[in-house]
Amino acid sequence: xxxxxxxxxxxxxxxxxxxxxxxxxxxxxxxxxxxxxxxxxxxxxxxxxxxxxxxxxxxxxxxxxxxxxxxxxxxxxxxxxxxxxxxxxxxxxxxxxxxxxxxxxxxxxxxxxxxxxxxxxxxxxxxxxxxxxxxxxxxxxxxxxxxxxxxxxxxxxxxxxxxxxxxxxxxxxxxxxxxxxxxxxxxxxxxxxxxxxxxxxxxxxxxxxxxxxxxxxxxxxxxxxxxxxxxxxxxxxxxxxxxxxxxxxxxxxxxxxxxxxxxxxxxxxxxxxxxxxxxxxxxxxxxxxxxxxxxxxxxxxxxxxxxxxxxxxxxxxxxxxxxxxxxx
Amino acid sequence: xxxxxxxxxxxxxxxxxxxxxxxxxxxxxxxxxxxxxxxxxxxxxxxxxxxxxxxxxxxxxxxxxxxxxxxxxxxxxxxxxxxxxxxxxxxxxxxxxxxxxxxxxxxxxxxxxxxxxxxxxxxxxxxxxxxxxxxxxxxxxxxxxxxxxxxxxxxxxxxxxxxxxxxxxxxxxxxxxxxxxxxxxxxxxxxxxxxxxxxxxxxxxxxxxxxxxxxxxxxxxxxxxxxxxxxxxxxxxxxxxxxxxxxxxxxxxxxxxxxxxxxxxxxxxxxxxxxxxxxxxxxxxxxxxxxxxxxxxxxxxxxxx
Ligand SMILES: Nc1ncnc2c1ncn2[C@@H]1O[C@H](COP(=O)(O)OP(=O)(O)OP(=O)(O)O)[C@@H](O)[C@H]1O
Ligand code: SF4
Ligand SMILES: [Mg+2]
Numbered sequence: 001x002x003x004x005x006x007x008x009x010x011x012x013x014x015x016x017x018x019x020x021x022x023x024x025x026x027x028x029x030x031x032x033x034x035x036x037x038x039x040x041x042x043x044x045x046x047x048x049x050x051x052x053x054x055x056x057x058x059x060x061x062x063x064x065x066x067x068x069x070x071x072x073x074x075x076x077x078x079x080x081x082x083x084x085x086x087x088x089x090x091x092x093x094x095x096x097x098x099x100x101x102x103x104x105x106x107x108x109x110x111x112x113x114x115x116x117x118x119x120x121x122x123x124x125x126x127x128x129x130x131x132x133x134x135x136x137x138x139x140x141x142x143x144x145x146x147x148x149x150x151x152x153x154x155x156x157x158x159x160x161x162x163x164x165x166x167x168x169x170x171x172x173x174x175x176x177x178x179x180x181x182x183x184x185x186x187x188x189x190x191x192x193x194x195x196x197x198x199x200x201x202x203x204x205x206x207x208x209x210x211x212x213x214x215x216x217x218x219x220x221x222x223x224x225x226x227x228x229x230x231x232x233x234x235x236x237x238x239x240x241x242x243x244x245x246x247x248x249x250x251x252x253x254x255x256x257x258x259x260x261x262x263x264x265x266x267x268x269x270x271x272x273x274x275x276x277x278x279x280x281x282x283x284x285x286x287x288x289x290x291x292x293x294x295x296x297x298x299x300x301x302x303x304x305x306x307x308x309x310x311x312x313x314x315x316x317x318x319x320x321x322x323x324x325x326x327x328x
Numbered sequence: 329x330x331x332x333x334x335x336x337x338x339x340x341x342x343x344x345x346x347x348x349x350x351x352x353x354x355x356x357x358x359x360x361x362x363x364x365x366x367x368x369x370x371x372x373x374x375x376x377x378x379x380x381x382x383x384x385x386x387x388x389x390x391x392x393x394x395x396x397x398x399x400x401x402x403x404x405x406x407x408x409x410x411x412x413x414x415x416x417x418x419x420x421x422x423x424x425x426x427x428x429x430x431x432x433x434x435x436x437x438x439x440x441x442x443x444x445x446x447x448x449x450x451x452x453x454x455x456x457x458x459x460x461x462x463x464x465x466x467x468x469x470x471x472x473x474x475x476x477x478x479x480x481x482x483x484x485x486x487x488x489x490x491x492x493x494x495x496x497x498x499x500x501x502x503x504x505x506x507x508x509x510x511x512x513x514x515x516x517x518x519x520x521x522x523x524x525x526x527x528x529x530x531x532x533x534x535x536x537x538x539x540x541x542x543x544x545x546x547x548x549x550x551x552x553x554x555x556x557x558x559x560x561x562x563x564x565x566x567x568x569x570x571x572x573x574x575x576x577x578x579x580x581x582x583x584x585x586x587x588x589x590x591x592x593x594x595x596x597x598x599x600x601x602x603x604x605x606x607x608x609x610x611x612x613x614x615x616x617x618x619x620x621x622x623x624x625x626x627x628x629x630x631x632x633x
Pocket of ligand 3: 047048049172
């Protein structure tokens with residue numbers, strides 16, 4: 001395990017007298033070196049919050065992160081140089097993630113110089129090399145972000161992250177701000193880079209279809225909590241949690257078993273993150289087609305129901321249901 | 329329009345630039361071109377160049393007449409080829425006097441702007457970047473200064489310190505500090521949470537590098553706008569102070585003092601009032617237009633490509 005979190009939580013103070021926002025509650029994940037962990041969930045479920053915590057941009061309210069074997073104290077947040085060499089973040093909007101005033105060479109070269117990764121006179125060559133890795137020609141070195149298309153800007157952002165030679169990339173919806181036509185190119189690029197560099201990916205998306213192609217493990221989040229996690233085939237082919245099923249139903253599937261089921265339509269989005277732990281019961285209950293009485297009384301905890309495949313649902317699977325009822 | 333209204337119109341925070349909005353990087357030549365393309369930028373550049381050129385001519389001793397040379401035979405003569413803007417009650421050449429006074433005016437406005445710009449920008453950066461307690465203290469202090477009408481504040485400071493070029497500059501500069509604080513704080517605050525600043529932090533760059541290389545360069549545009557507007561306000565405020573007799577003492581030439589002396593003469597010698605008044609208007613207008621030009625040139629929303 002190169003990256004792991006233990007019961008990671010983040011609470012934002014409510015603005016203007018509103019209650020605090022539990023953006024992330026007790027999230028534990030594990031990423032193996034060189035593999036991909038897909039994180040799926042709808043808007044506002046805390047995906048970007050998780051990304052920022054992993055990258056060290058913010059410090060967790062509770063819980064801890066371990067990186068390459070070392071546990072990072074939950075209250076030291078400023079990303080250090082060592083951390084930068086281990087983990088990098090790729091943002092959703094590539095243009096806003098690049099300093100508008102810096103050329104491609106200045107932006108990437110700065111990383112090389114700050115970390116003293118190459119000799120001063122080799123900076124240009126190394127920048128060109130990094131651009132080549134993301135399939136951009138050398139002449140792009142003099143461009144400013146506003147002279148780049150979305151896809152090109154995202155490639156530059158990826159090249160800049162790779163300049164630090166990290167072992168992990170956290171990709172926060174790296175394709176959702178891009179034209180549909182270039183999404184596949186970026187996905188293919190990411191797959192190739194992972195092969196070439198043995199990178200570990202935390203790949204975040206609101207779209208189950210997007211993560212299915214790249215993930216080894218999938219984590220499904222709802223309102224700041226993990227509702228299902230497991231190996232990608234299990235989560236995709238035999239989703240346990242009603243929320244995952246709803247997400248999967250929104251995706252065209254080839255699997256006849258799944259296709260035969262009545263489509264679990266996703267009820268109108270109730271986007272707000274959990275505003276408090278006060279309410280008992282399952283957070284998904286208001287939208288859940290399978291909800292039973294127990295669902296309103298006790299909150300389901302994440303349980304392994306099938307090997308490493310876990311879900312947080314009272315109804316999802318038989319044997320665990322009993323335990324859940326008793327526990328509640 | 330009162331000076332305060334003028335000041336607020338010129339520099340109210342509500343008119344600050346869309347942030348980090350910022351301006352793609354452009355060379356100085358490109359910036360000048362963008363300035364030239366904007367109508368107000370071009371008018372401002374021309375007026376400001378004229379004003380500065382005039383002051384330099386006087387400093388270099390190249391004025392048509394010695395500004396302080398009095399002549400009993402030339403008292404209160406109207407404009408002529410020899411005396412372009414006529415002469416005053418001591419027979420001095422008004423045009424040459426204006427050039428000299430403009431130099432003094434610019435000097436005071438520049439020092440005042442330097443004081444306000446440096447202190448206000450530092451305060452704005454600290455308030456925006458550090459946040460928390462430091463921010464609260466700085467903003468409260470700025471609010472206190474801002475609550476006092478600027479011209480009254482300047483009057484009080486000069487009254488306390490005594491007249492003089494430095495004292496006028498200090499008096500005028502202090503009142504403008506809060507405007508720099510506010511105008512700089514807002515973009516720094518929003519840049520602090522910009523994605524590219526987050527990216528810089530994740531890349532392991534130090535706090536000072538993030539601030540100096542990634543945040544501040546995106547704030548220069550608003551500072552340039554504000555410097556122009558502060559210079560305009562400085563010239564106007566200096567004229568007001570010397571009109572009220574609190575400017576630098578004679579023999580230092582001063583536009584406000586010239587206007588004051590002319591008010592009692594304007595019935596018989598209109599040119600004594602017209603020249604210095606027009607000079608003040610042109611200088612203030614020039615710097616205000618230049619400020620608008622900088623705003624156009626650095627704001628992507630109004631920029632033409
Ligand atoms: N700095 C903050 N202060 C207060 N609340 C915040 C802050 N950042 C995020 N939140 C709240 O936390 C919740 C999770 O936000 P987050 O950005 O992590 O969601 P997300 O899953 O990335 O959504 P999206 O798909 O829209 O990007 C949201 O309800 C959001 O409003
Ligand atoms: S616990 Fe109940 S309400 Fe929650 S997802 Fe499962 S069935 Fe639905
Ligand atoms: Mg997000």
